[in-house]
Amino acid sequence: MPGWLASVLPAGLRRLGVIVAVLWGAATITFVAVKAIPGDPVAVLTGGENIVDAAEREALVRQFGLDQPLPVQYLRYIGQALLGDFGDSYQYRQPVIEVIGEAAGPTLQLAGTAMALALGFAFVNALATAGRRKGLRTVLAGLELAVLSTPVYWVGLLLLTVFSFYLGWFPIIGGEGLPALVLPATALSLPLAALLGQVLRDGLEEALLQPFALTVRTRGVSETQLRLRHALRHAALAVSTLTGTLFAGVLAGSILTETVFGRAGIGQITLQAIKTRDMPLLLGLVMLSALVSVSINLLVDALYLLIDPRLRRAPR
Amino acid sequence: MSPSDFHTPHRGWLPHHRGSAPARGRHLRAAVTAIALLAAGYSASAADNQAAGKPVAGGTLTFGLASDTAIIDPSITGSSITALITRNLVDSLVGQAEDNRFTPWLAERWEVNADNTVYTFHLRRGVTFSDGTPLDAAAVKFNFDRILDPKTTSSYSKSLLGPVAEIAAPDAATVVISYKQSFAPLLQGLSLPYLGIQSPTYLRDAKSTTNTVVGSGPFVLESFTKGSGSRLTKRADYNWGPGYAAHQGPAHLDAIVFRYLPESSVRLGALSSGQVQAIDEVPPANFRSVQADNRLQVVTRENPGVNRSLFLNTSKGPFADARVRQAFQSAIDAPGAVKAAFFGSLKAADNILGPSTLYYDPTIAKSWGFDPQKAAKLLDDAGWTVRDGDGIRSKGGERLSVRFVYDAAAWGASDLTVAQAVQFSVKKAGFDLQLDPVDAGGYTARTAANDYDLISLYYVRAEPDILRTVFHSAYIPPNGANNARVKSLDEILTKAIGASGDERQRLYSQAQAEIIGQAYAVPLYVVAYQLGASKKLQGISWATNAKPNLYDAWLAR
């Protein structure tokens, strides 16, 4: 075991405790919120029809455990959630885990592609314009600002109108195949790229102002090598402060992008769960997002340790 | 025309039109006798004129849908999208032709006793489900028993079966369904996909049926993805099509792909660029351009039944006063609003019932209409005389404001346009009409708690008895959809069930006159199913619930 790992381990366990606390808190808040949503859950269960008679109604209520007192419902929910069981979705009559599992694929595909595109755009942009090429830098910074100031869904609709309706380059419909992924992934990636690009450039420029950059230059290292070999790592540290925002951006973006492009995915079922008060599904989705969010943060912290040796407290 | 299916074009996720169902089980019973008398409603020219060519086999039809469905198992949902898709996957015991005849399908023939309490079906032989299981009486019984089992959480299908006393399978080819009291609408219900027969082997083994269907239909469900769509492929050995079909044997199409395309511009773009061959809910703004496009066609099927109307809550608030209701009715420029919202693709309603409904009274049209002066006078008479800076009237310090509660998920963009036009229209008369969008659960809760001033609904059904569902006091929420909370029509509507001929017509005319005269409701437009399709798509026939059948459909090369 590397020395630093030994000193990191107790901290790691503490982090685990924090994660559990955060998940529990998120679950509790959602439970309270869901219970506070006005209206009759049975109405959702039956699709809003009053067609069920009293007996059937009771059967449904019992089947979904709604007859229990709230504290019991809460404990049962927390207990089952710990085991990864969120119950059956009202809307889909299927275990929540399965519903989410089905929707996760397309969203992962979309988000992954978008993230890759965004990182690509951002890196090229930042490396090319940080602290140089003033004209290009101004233009790109202006574009970034414009993209960040324009609603995501609007960008999506514009892309769709131009590239599908008028030019016919990409299919309008679809959840399958690479061509169908291009436009939604681009739409989702643009704001991410703009944000990432700004932060990366900012981080690079900050790193390039540090004394060590001067040292590196005095060694005869070229400007590009300086960026790639030295400044980029420092900028990567700056980017990692952004992960929470990026994750939120991807989720918000996928809700909007999936709506615009008619794609299946987590965004869609989230929206529907909210609109139809599908409480088990909603709870499951919130837990998923909290879990992903804390995992990402954890991963970033680990990356941080990997990139920045100053954070590892090695015994001398 | 379908007596029962009243929830065709809406964009919601939830399977049913909210609040529409409470009376369903009951209103079905009285309907059947009248059905055969009905002429087919309005039918568009395009659909009928295309039978010119000879059907060609092969090709994949891609169909863009404005709504999605959460559940594909027709036995546990009432979603109209599920009905549209599964019509191609499951067969029914009987079929119903466009002229409302019942034709053989899985049942070669059947007998009904005189008082509609015992139905005996003789099954066709040699039918198999796509998983190889043979179709026999036990399979049918298994299906119906499953629907009746509370654990299945079936609601709509169960209501279609009615108050069953017993289901028996005396031999492999005979099914007997019996009732303690007369239940006439069974055949109509059986003809719908909601009572289609699925493979018992599959049902018994499946852990969940939400995503899968195994039936004996002309197509097999290859995939179904919520929020995306489904893919159906042809069954080559299919040879037991419904009696009303134009051909026998396997379907013409190799495959059907349904795609969920909620954005209307996307749906339309997909149609005009040829990526899909058919869409539902043609965006009204593009209606004319689609019509004008010589590659495309639009088919409109007007629904019989109660038109899209506003129901005014007569039990409380400003609308308790008939003069205020009448003023409201007169203040609305419905033709203007409908023209704006639907670009002339739908007709403004002139009565509570659609023109293709039995006993529709054409004379009612002349008794009401947009008349701002009349509205102003009525409101003055009713004491709402003070007007504030916005022009809103008040009486004794109380503003003339009324809340329109609607389920946002079931309310399309065009309906929203209509609502805003109405809002502006009545504002000029001095009403402050507030839109109050809620979700499905909220809608049920609000109607049950009598916490609204207006509600909007429509019903697809050719029988005027539908009025009983909407205006009989037994159906005041939470017991039904009498959202106007009217009590005065009970006698007329009850009497009309048993009456016959002219007497019945007179009673329904009287009811229509009172509904409009007393302004229980303000009719807005006649609802229709709008199919936009490539002209290459031919051979479409229509189910009685105003949905396209695709068994006979084929794509010209």
Add this chain to the structure above:
Amino acid sequence: MSQALDVIARVRNGNRAGNPWRAPGLIIPLAFVLLLLAAAAMPQWFTALAPDAVDTDAILLPPGPGHWFGADQLGRDVFTRVIYGTSQSLGIGIGATLIGCAGGVLLGTAAGLAPPVLQRLLVRLIDILLAFPEILLALLIIAVLGRGPTNTLLAVGLSSIAGYARLVRSQVLRVWQSGYVEHAVSLGESTPAIIARHVVPNAVRPLVVLATIGVGNAVLSASALSFIGLGVVPPAAEWGALLADGRNFLDTAPWISFLPATVVAISVIAITILGRRLQLLLSQGGEP
């Protein structure tokens, strides 16, 4: 989102030196924002029409004299609706930001200065709230409260509290450990005075910039809620609702959504630039 704000705010502007007040980069956005505020306060100065006035003769009329931005599917003047929408959108933007900042300052200050046990609890609370992406939190709040402009405002505002709170807490801690707070102790200032006179004002200072940019982001968030059908209630002319309405007419009448979208983008850009300039001013010592 305030992480993003922070980032946007940190992005450098080209001419760091020089008098920032004199740059055209300040005057133009400032003028535009003032114009927006005027439109929000006095829409009738900008247009003679009513935002909900249906005109069946003008349905889907393209832009031209009389209808600068064209007319929508009900013949309503799009320009008028944009003008009247300003008060809705800016109101939601500013209101939500105020809620977010106020809540953030309270929670963040408490989480930075409270006794250790309470502090740890509050930090955990912030962590928990941060685990919800803002849109999810906003959707949940809408689901509980229902739709409407006030609820949109609340949803957008409440969901941004955690982000602001974290920022304020880190600032509070930074200031609390700063030399001048220690120095104030050595001068003999009391703890409440130090918190009130030094800690809170200095911790909140960077928030001014973020809040400015936050207004822009809140406008976008509110419009996203409208777009997915959980925003304001018709016929409110909130900008997002205008865009959402217009998307059904993208091919037949693009101006219904295109022109409002442009206004939204330009407004957010103007607000953002203003925020950055403000930051530049503050970072240069704050002497105008």
Add this chain to the structure above:
Amino acid sequence: MNVQLVGRHDVVSAAPAARPAILEVEDLHIAFPSRLGPREVVRGISFTIGAGEILAIVGESGSGKSVTARALVGLAGSGAELRARSLRLSGHDGEARSLTELSERQWSKIRGREIGFVLQDALVSLDPLRRIGREVGEPLLTHGLVPRAEIGKEVETLLARVGIPDPVVRAAQYPHELSGGLRQRALIASALAARPRLLIADEPTTALDVTVQQQILSVFQALAKAGHGILLITHDLAVAAQLADRIAVMQNGELVETGPAREVLRKPRHAYTQRLLSAVPSAATRGRWLSTSGARPVKAEPERSQPILALRDIAVRFTRPDRSVTHAANGVSLHVYPGETLGIVGESGSGKTTIGKVALALRPPDAGEVLFRGQAWSQLSERQRRPLRRHVQTIVQDPLNSFDPRYAVERIIEQPLLLHTDLGKAARSARVRELIQLVNLPSDVLDRRPTALSGGQRQRVSIAQALASEPDLLICDEPVSALDVTTQAQVLDLLIALQNRLGLAMLFISHDLGVIRHMSDRIAVMKDGVIVETGAAEEVFDAPKHDYTRRLLEAVPRL
């Protein structure tokens, strides 16, 4: 620690007598664009550096010395305009080439290869995210001097050459894992890697403790002996005196005086050089002003009956993140008597700042107690102590840190008046103006913000603030460390004048032995949290008893 200069004599094996010029600079001008047209920061300077020669350019901040150094490697900054009659560098091939009008590509062949550059403070001047070995080896990689596989080996040789023990271990470590001295050696090694003939060192020892500084200076000496030409940029005359063969004094972009080191120091010709030299506090300056000529009035011998401040057996412990405990102070006992100055001197980490904080009651001691005028001070609750705080005030190294950034000067000085007096608005304003005059500041600074003031002005503001509550004791923690020599001289003079006038007692903390000696009546020497020696200033300096004190004194470069 001894520096071994083993192996490698690929540099010129120097015959110091011949001293062929490596760098010739003639009439160099550097200008930066500004709104008022180009601003010249270097105006026509000329110098040469021969092989094996060390030239020191000495100057205060803003004199243009650093810009000059950077301009020689083409890194003066964006927009810099260079003009020179001649700027010639003699390279490895022996051929002289002009450094004007070089393209970026040509420059990158010069940097590192022909000219090595050493910056101040290796903690920030080495990339903190990369291992020492990779940093040191980078010039080799860049200039392709050694096959990739052999770089590691070469780096070890380099590290050994600058006197780093265990080069294999060190090469695998990160900059923050090394001590300041080792780090600075690594930085030098990286500058040497591509075997340049000329080294430029820009304040290479400024952040280091004197003992470490001494070691680094000897590295440079050894390098010069090995034939490197070295350009040393420094603000510290004593460092220049110790190291340089020749000294060039720079003021406002001009070299006011250049000559052999001894000559410049012993017989300065230019008035600025003279002023500079006389401003350096040392043994010789006790009893006279630093910033003006003339003897200062003799201070009355302090009354040493009752100490104004007494520290008894103070211990302060810190718990490290790895749970180990270190003592920042252990058994520290000190007395400060009214009117006297007690100097605490020590290197970084000796615990002197902690003692300052304890004396100010900003940090409670873990053991022992502090008495003020014989009464409890550290034991009081903050509430009880608050009214007494007016009597004990502090001046810190960087006053910007101790001013609320929102406040203008007037508000800053007013603050103690608001807290400890009930003067009205007008009276306060009058008092603030008095105080400003007292510290020799013009009254127009009152509505400015500290960020708009110079370092010396800021320190005066902080003194004015400290005096506002009429304290009896001033605790000064490195009050002049951030200031230039001449400014430092003014501030020290001011402090002494004020002490004489107001009878203040001072606890004066500094790392600078010259400053301490100049200021203090008595001195305490601290090391690792312990006071190793106390006594009257003369005693401690002239006859140090403790080993450490002796070492410390020996390490101080002398003029």
